[in-house]
Amino acid sequence: xxxxxxxxxxxxxxxxxxxxxxxxxxxxxxxxxxxxxxxxxxxxxxxxxxxxxxxxxxxxxxxxxxxxxxxxxxxxxxxxxxxxxxxxxxxxxxxxxxxxxxxxxxxxxxxxxxxxxxxxxxx
Amino acid sequence: xxxxxxxxxxxxxxxxxxxxxxxxxxxxxxxxxxxxxxxxxxxxxxxxxxxxxxxxxxxxxxxxxxxxxxxxxxxxxxxxxxxxxxxxxxxxxxxxxxxxxxxxxxxxxxxxxxxxxxxxxxxxxxxxxxxxxxxxxxxxxxxxxxxxxxxxxxxxxxxx
Numbered sequence: 001x002x003x004x005x006x007x008x009x010x011x012x013x014x015x016x017x018x019x020x021x022x023x024x025x026x027x028x029x030x031x032x033x034x035x036x037x038x039x040x041x042x043x044x045x046x047x048x049x050x051x052x053x054x055x056x057x058x059x060x061x062x063x064x065x066x067x068x069x070x071x072x073x074x075x076x077x078x079x080x081x082x083x084x085x086x087x088x089x090x091x092x093x094x095x096x097x098x099x100x101x102x103x104x105x106x107x108x109x110x111x112x113x114x115x116x117x118x119x120x121x122x123x
Numbered sequence: 124x125x126x127x128x129x130x131x132x133x134x135x136x137x138x139x140x141x142x143x144x145x146x147x148x149x150x151x152x153x154x155x156x157x158x159x160x161x162x163x164x165x166x167x168x169x170x171x172x173x174x175x176x177x178x179x180x181x182x183x184x185x186x187x188x189x190x191x192x193x194x195x196x197x198x199x200x201x202x203x204x205x206x207x208x209x210x211x212x213x214x215x216x217x218x219x220x221x222x223x224x225x226x227x228x229x230x231x232x233x234x235x236x237x238x239x240x241x242x243x244x245x246x247x248x249x250x251x252x253x254x255x256x257x258x259x260x261x262x263x264x265x266x267x268x269x270x271x272x273x274x275x276x277x278x279x280x281x282x283x
């Protein structure tokens with residue numbers, strides 16, 4: 001089991017190394033004399049998509065976002081139950097499928113209620 | 124090798140938890156908390172508890188931290204934290220009491236290890252137990268519990 005998660009560790013190492021290495025590359029190239037490294041205004045702009053923000057970025061968001069956060073947490077709990085079933089879906093067979101079906105139907109009642117009450121709608 | 128990984132995780136966990144309380148920026152504190160949750164998942168993996176590790180990542184890193192970050196997004200000007208100076212000494216005293224209680228509890232407990240080795244895989248036995256061997260009814264009751272949580276969340280959060 002731990003050997004399998006060793007791949008996760010290797011992935012983690014590569015990801016960390018990549019994140020550290022990429023910002024250091026320009027400095028390395030500059031040390032090696034490959035690039036001039038002149039700082040202009042356009043170069044120092046943060047590399048992001050979209051428009052430059054106007055005003056403060058840290059604004060107070062609408063309270064309705066909290067709905068989605070709470071519903072997401074509950075959906076996440078559902079995943080915890082589905083995961084052990086999905087791992088041995090073959091061994092459990094029809095009985096497991098029926099059990100999970102009932103489980104999902106019970107939870108679907110809640111989501112249909114949320115839908116009908118307009119909780120998922122943006123007003 | 125496993126010892127090395129354990130000490131690495133311990134250093135990460137301690138550094139992250141110290142950062143949570145020391146960093147002034149509350150959003151960065153939340154990110155450090157996620158780091159702590161991830162390292163706890165690593166501890167679970169070292170203890171051969173792979174299901175717990177996945178639950179840790181899904182629930183704590185996925186859901187709880189989303190709740191915390193959304194709560195930070197919803198508050199105004201809370202990014203730099205509260206001026207805690209008024210409560211500094213009280214908080215220190217309560218923290219010290221808690222530390223003493225925890226240390227007392229840990230030092231006075233004799234941790235007994237089970238004689239058998241832990242299971243190599245935990246997810247498959249858990250799945251067999253939950254959906255195959257007579258624990259189906261508690262699982263469905265857990266679904267009812269989640270349903271009541273959804274309905275309660277909608278009832279509490281709904282605009283009047």
